[in-house]
Amino acid sequence: MSTPGCAPIILGARLRREAAHSSRGAAKLLADSLAAARRGGAVGKVLVRADSAFCNRPVITAITRTGASFSITARLDRSVRRSIDTIPADGWTRVSYSQAIPDPDTGELVSAAEVAEVAHTMGSGKGAKISARLIVRRVPERNKTKVAAAQAEQGELFTVYRYHAVFTDNTMELIEA
Numbered sequence: 001m002s003t004p005g006c007a008p009i010i011l012g013a014r015l016r017r018e019a020a021h022s023s024r025g026a027a028k029l030l031a032d033s034l035a036a037a038r039r040g041g042a043v044g045k046v047l048v049r050a051d052s053a054f055c056n057r058p059v060i061t062a063i064t065r066t067g068a069s070f071s072i073t074a075r076l077d078r079s080v081r082r083s084i085d086t087i088p089a090d091g092w093t094r095v096s097y098s099q100a101i102p103d104p105d106t107g108e109l110v111s112a113a114e115v116a117e118v119a120h121t122m123g124s125g126k127g128a129k130i131s132a133r134l135i136v137r138r139v140p141e142r143n144k145t146k147v148a149a150a151q152a153e154q155g156e157l158f159t160v161y162r163y164h165a166v167f168t169d170n171t172m173e174l175i176e177a
Contacts, residue, residue, distance in 0.1 A: 022053035027062035034066040071168040
């Protein structure tokens with residue numbers, strides 16, 4: 001947990017025996033941690049941020065039951081890619097960074113990207129579906145092998161992008177979120 005007036009602290013931790021998926025037991029751990037935050041004096045809106053291992057129905061349900069919001073990196077599975085494909089060409093907003101940041105995949109310095117959002121529903125089969133915003137950041141693909149493969153498949157007609165998506169119920173404006 002972090003606040004404007006204190007350094008981040010760990011609200012919950014666990015030790016697991018043997019190999020276990022990151023999200024195993026995460027819903028309970030999050031519910032307990034959010035309850036501890038409230039007991040510790042956290043008031044107002046709480047935003048839980050997590051990586052893609054935690055982008056699943058039990059975790060998101062545990063977060064929303066406590067009244068907190070979520071902002072979780074989404075795996076680029078078929079469902080997410082279908083949602084991204086519905087973003088119109090003019091739906092992207094350019095974002096310039098005041099200082100270039102290193103790309104986590106290529107190490108190349110990136111000084112701009114484009115962002116967009118689209119409604120996305122997660123879940124299929126049994127259980128409730130969860131609908132929220134999918135905020136997507138895209139940067140041109142710089143991996144020459146991937147670019148060559150995409151161009152061989154589609155020709156030189158389109159720029160090849162890498163996408164980074166976040167599934168969130170955060171109500172902030174697009175760029176701020």
